[in-house]
Amino acid sequence: MTTIYSARKIITMNPARPYVTHVAVHDGRILGAGSLKELEGFGTYSLDERFANKILMPGMVEGHSHAVEGKWWRYVYCGYHDRMDPHGKVWSGLTSIDEVIARLQEKDATLDNSTEALTGWAIDPIYYDNRKINRFDLDRVSTTRAIGVMHASGHIMNVNTKALELADYLRQGIEHDGVPLGDDGLPTGELKGPDVMFPVGQQAGFDDNMLEFDEPGLIDFARLCVRTGVTTATDLAAELNDDTVDMGNRITGADDFPVRIMSLRFHHGVTPEELITHTKALAKKSTDRFRLGKIKVIADGSIQGFSARLNWPGYYNGAPNGLWYIAPQQMLSIYEMALEAGIQVHTHTNGDEATDLVLDTLEAALKKHPCSHHRFTIQHGQMINAAQYRRMAKLNMCVNHFANHHFYWGDEHYRLTVGPERAERMNACRTALDNNIPMAIHSDAPVTPLSPLFTAWCAVNRLTHSGRTQGEHEKISIEEALYAITLGAAYTLNMDNEIGSIECGKQADFAVLEEDPTTVSAMALKDIKVWGTVQAGRVFAASNI
Amino acid sequence: MDAKQAGIAVTIIGGYLGSGKTTLLNHLLQHADGARLAIMVNDFGDLAIDAALIESQQGDVINLSGGCVCCSYGDDLSLSLQKLVSQEIKPDHVIIEASGVALPGAIGRSLSLQRAYRLEGIVVVADASTVQANASEKYIGDTVSRQLYDADLLVLNKLDLLPTAEVESLKQWLAEQSRYASIIEAVHCSVPSSLLFNMSLVNVPDSWPDSWPDKRPDKRHDTRLAMPADSLVGIEPNNHDVSVYVSLSIKPSFAMNAHALAEQLAHKRLALIRAKGFVRDTNNQLKTIQVVGRRWSVTDAPEGAQPGMVCIAQKNDMTEHAIKALFSADAAISI
Numbered sequence: 091m092t093t094i095y096s097a098r099k100i101i102t103m104n105p106a107r108p109y110v111t112h113v114a115v116h117d118g119r120i121l122g123a124g125s126l127k128e129l130e131g132f133g134t135y136s137l138d139e140r141f142a143n144k145i146l147m148p149g150m151v152e153g154h155s156h157a158v159e160g161k162w163w164r165y166v167y168c169g170y171h172d173r174m175d176p177h178g179k180v181w182s183g184l185t186s187i188d189e190v191i192a193r194l195q196e197k198d199a200t201l202d203n204s205t206e207a208l209t210g211w212a213i214d215p216i217y218y219d220n221r222k223i224n225r226f227d228l229d230r231v232s233t234t235r236a237i238g239v240m241h242a243s244g245h246i247m248n249v250n251t252k253a254l255e256l257a258d259y260l261r262q263g264i265e266h267d268g269v270p271l272g273d274d275g276l277p278t279g280e281l282k283g284p285d286v287m288f289p290v291g292q293q294a295g296f297d298d299n300m301l302e303f304d305e306p307g308l309i310d311f312a313r314l315c316v317r318t319g320v321t322t323a324t325d326l327a328a329e330l331n332d333d334t335v336d337m338g339n340r341i342t343g344a345d346d347f348p349v350r351i352m353s354l355r356f357h358h359g360v361t362p363e364e365l366i367t368h369t370k371a372l373a374k375k376s377t378d379r380f381r382l383g384k385i386k387v388i389a390d391g392s393i394q395g396f397s398a399r400l401n402w403p404g405y406y407n408g409a410p411n412g413l414w415y416i417a418p419q420q421m422l423s424i425y426e427m428a429l430e431a432g433i434q435v436h437t438h439t440n441g442d443e444a445t446d447l448v449l450d451t452l453e454a455a456l457k458k459h460p461c462s463h464h465r466f467t468i469q470h471g472q473m474i475n476a477a478q479y480r481r482m483a484k485l486n487m488c489v490n491h492f493a494n495h496h497f498y499w500g501d502e503h504y505r506l507t508v509g510p511e512r513a514e515r516m517n518a519c520r521t522a523l524d525n526n527i528p529m530a531i532h533s534d535a536p537v538t539p540l541s542p543l544f545t546a547w548c549a550v551n552r553l554t555h556s557g558r559t560q561g562e563h564e565k566i567s568i569e570e571a572l573y574a575i576t577l578g579a580a581y582t583l584n585m586d587n588e589i590g591s592i593e594c595g596k597q598a599d600f601a602v603l604e605e606d607p608t609t610v611s612a613m614a615l616k617d618i619k620v621w622g623t624v625q626a627g628r629v630f631a632a633s634n635i
Numbered sequence: 636m637d638a639k640q641a642g643i644a645v646t647i648i649g650g651y652l653g654s655g656k657t658t659l660l661n662h663l664l665q666h667a668d669g670a671r672l673a674i675m676v677n678d679f680g681d682l683a684i685d686a687a688l689i690e691s692q693q694g695d696v697i698n699l700s701g702g703c704v705c706c707s708y709g710d711d712l713s714l715s716l717q718k719l720v721s722q723e724i725k726p727d728h729v730i731i732e733a734s735g736v737a738l739p740g741a742i743g744r745s746l747s748l749q750r751a752y753r754l755e756g757i758v759v760v761a762d763a764s765t766v767q768a769n770a771s772e773k774y775i776g777d778t779v780s781r782q783l784y785d786a787d788l789l790v791l792n793k794l795d796l797l798p799t800a801e802v803e804s805l806k807q808w809l810a811e812q813s814r815y816a817s818i819i820e821a822v823h824c825s826v827p828s829s830l831l832f833n834m835s836l837v838n839v840p841d842s843w844p845d846s847w848p849d850k851r852p853d854k855r856h857d858t859r860l861a862m863p864a865d866s867l868v869g870i871e872p873n874n875h876d877v878s879v880y881v882s883l884s885i886k887p888s889f890a891m892n893a894h895a896l897a898e899q900l901a902h903k904r905l906a907l908i909r910a911k912g913f914v915r916d917t918n919n920q921l922k923t924i925q926v927v928g929r930r931w932s933v934t935d936a937p938e939g940a941q942p943g944m945v946c947i948a949q950k951n952d953m954t955e956h957a958i959k960a961l962f963s964a965d966a967a968i969s970i
């Protein structure tokens with residue numbers, strides 16, 4: 091059965107015919123894109139005109155997100171910016187600590203049990219003049235239940251007195267950089283770093299595994315995808331044990347599951363040999379909607395957490411250099427074995443020294459196992475400089491930049507972490523494209539909201555939260571940004587042969603929009619309403635997902 | 636470094652990739668001597684777990700006959716530690732293998748947040764043939780230096796790969812890098828397990844000699860640490876016996892300031908690898924003193940403990956008179 095959809099405009103990403111009016115779909119794939127007359131040549135069809143007033147573009151591809159975002163929405167949203175939840179409710183941003191407290195109090199009032207934990211997320215004190223939040227603030231919500239609120243960055247957590255008490259942190263004599271103490275010698279309730287947060291987080295209702303998706307969370311994540319026009323999304327770092335894989339296959343295999351999830355095996359906790367063996371086994375379990383068989387390596391930490399590895403002269407504020415999350419020899423072993431086995435590796439780097447290590451290591455591995463189509467990708471690569479892009483081009487590497495970061499933390503980078511000069515060239519999309527590096531841009535959801543059109547807006551405008559344009563020369567055009575969130579991202583996932591554009595033979599994946607992103611102003615890009623998606627020919631309206 | 640409660644003792648083993656951490660763990664596993672060890676590793680990797688000894692495996696935890704357990708903590712050490720302590724049978728001693736790029740001091744600091752545990756010492760393994768080059772390597776040089784800096788005790792491994800003439804200068808360099816942590820010289824990481832964990836098995840003898848017999852450095856027999864005199868301990872049967880250890884047992888006759896004594900015992904001038912024992916504090920309470928290289932702790936002594944102190948050093952480093960002086964009547968008054 092062939093269906094031909096008509097639309098106000100179809101943006102194809104196929105340069106031979108960039109804009110058409112009709113697309114024919116058969117068995118979940120695209121028979122062709124063109125005029126109705128052209129498509130009639132494929133034979134009998136039914137004409138579906140429900141999108142006659144909509145804009146279709148290729149289903150968007152989120153190349154760096156974490157499906158755990160779905161789980162986080164079960165906690166109370168405490169962010170500064172408005173944000174839409176999986177059910178389409180837009181939670182208003184909280185502009186003061188008092189508002190944060192009020193929202194938590196609202197939740198508190200709905201809980202029957204006076205000892206049940208209360209959990210929140212996405213708070214960010216940089217928007218409250220960096221006024222530190224302490225346990226006494228949260229004690230205003232409750233002194234009988236443990237309360238924990240994770241910061242937007244994921245690096246810091248605030249808890250109340252009860253949570254400290256339950257975790258046995260409410261005592262004198264704690265000496266730890268991650269646990270600031272008040273004048274009373276007791277922890278203030280601010281906890282920095284995962285090893286410090288975890289024992290208290292557990293008391294405050296956070297899951298054992300703060301990074302891995304669960305069953306209802308995966309379904310909610312898929313809802314967010316539909317609402318933002320995403321038809322393929324990555325879950326970029328997972329342990330992927332047998333239970334998780336079975337669950338993932340079961341959930342994504344449901345007839346009405348609306349998105350293709352690509353989940354990458356995280357390098358931690360196993361040897362390079364075990365990593366390769368496991369990844370090969372995972373590839374065999376891959377299905378159309380649950381793609382497995384790639385590796386994610388983490389080279390360093392984060393810039394705002396001062397754990398990224400920077401080249402000389404290091405951090406602007408003089409903080410000591412960050413941490414390696416993998417030994418160079420291990421990275422080399424993984425790269426060599428992955429190249430030999432034909433496994434693609436995505437490597438997280440934030441600092442420029444970490445990027446240097448990746449380039450040196452890949453260059454060495456390629457000498458052993460020459461390969462021109464490996465598509466090894468640097469994820470984030472926030473500080474990549476021009477010389478590094480030139481090397482990346484020679485090494486046939488791809489990049490996926492963290493464009494959203496610029497908006498949320500660009501001012502911090504300018505003022506504190508790397509200083510003005512380097513902040514202006516962070517996530518240097520223009521230079522990447524000028525060096526012909528295949529490029530995607532991403533949200534790293536739940537760190538920032540999943541919404542490729544917003545990510546495109548960030549890369550096009552390079553505005554920081556305070557309203558400054560940071561790095562005028564690194565802006566890209568709307569067309570380039572739209573390419574980055576479709577074919578660009580598809581290329582970094584080695585899926586550009588099946589998704590990323592609307593043309594004959596590809597998956598029938600469309601984002602259905604109310605407005606035309608190629609004609610709106612650059613500033614309006616993020617405000618375009620998404621009607622829903624078509625994924626492998628199945629129609630999903632955001633209004634009833 | 637004073638704690639009221641004595642949690643489960645933890646030794647952190649750090650050091651760069653390839654320095655011999657896993658070899659050391661394998662060695663300790665084979666010489667657990669009845670201690671219920673919990674070995675926490677980043678990955679099971681090269682851990683030589685004798686399949687015949689495996690009683691059960693549940694995901695990341697392998698239970699061995701004899702009471703030892705191995706856990707792979709991946710990227711969540713605090714969760715694994717929490718699970719470990721919630722088990723019915725608690726380990727006697729926990730050994731955490733830090734990943735090759737981890738900073739063992741940071742692991743030690745987070746350990747201080749879990750009251751069920753007590754950091755006994757940070758042991759950093761250094762490969763004698765590569766440590767200096769690694770410490771000036773472009774990418775990992777500062778990481779290696781920070782690891783050495785965190786050490787309470789250094790295991791200088793693979794000494795057989797180093798020309799004898801270079802050993803002293805390397806030791807001098809390591810001493811500076813590590814703020815004068817005590818050094819154990821080793822080949823294939825064959826370090827007597829008693830130097831690292833099972834001193835708790837030591838039975839402090841009831842009667843103590845009035846005089847200190849001469850050292851008997853050449854007499855190699857399997858003797859327990861608590862021999863009431865200097866004696867060789869834990870000699871491993873290998874061909875590269877670059878070092879031997881001597882222990883000195885002392886029965887303090889006076890009440891003394893336990894903190895001051897512990898601090899003195901951990902001082903670099905004594906070069907002690909370990910010391911453990913019980914002393915009567917100035918307020919007449921019996922205290923446990925633990926020293927691992929540079930690190931010391933004082934906790935309340937267990938019921939029934941008797942005053943007594945065992946100190947271990949490498950044979951050539953043993954400063955017998957200086958140690959004894961700490962326990963003299965003069966010292967008891969002055970410190």
Ligand SMILES: [Zn+2]
Binds near residue numbers: 154155156326534
């Ligand atoms: Zn991420």
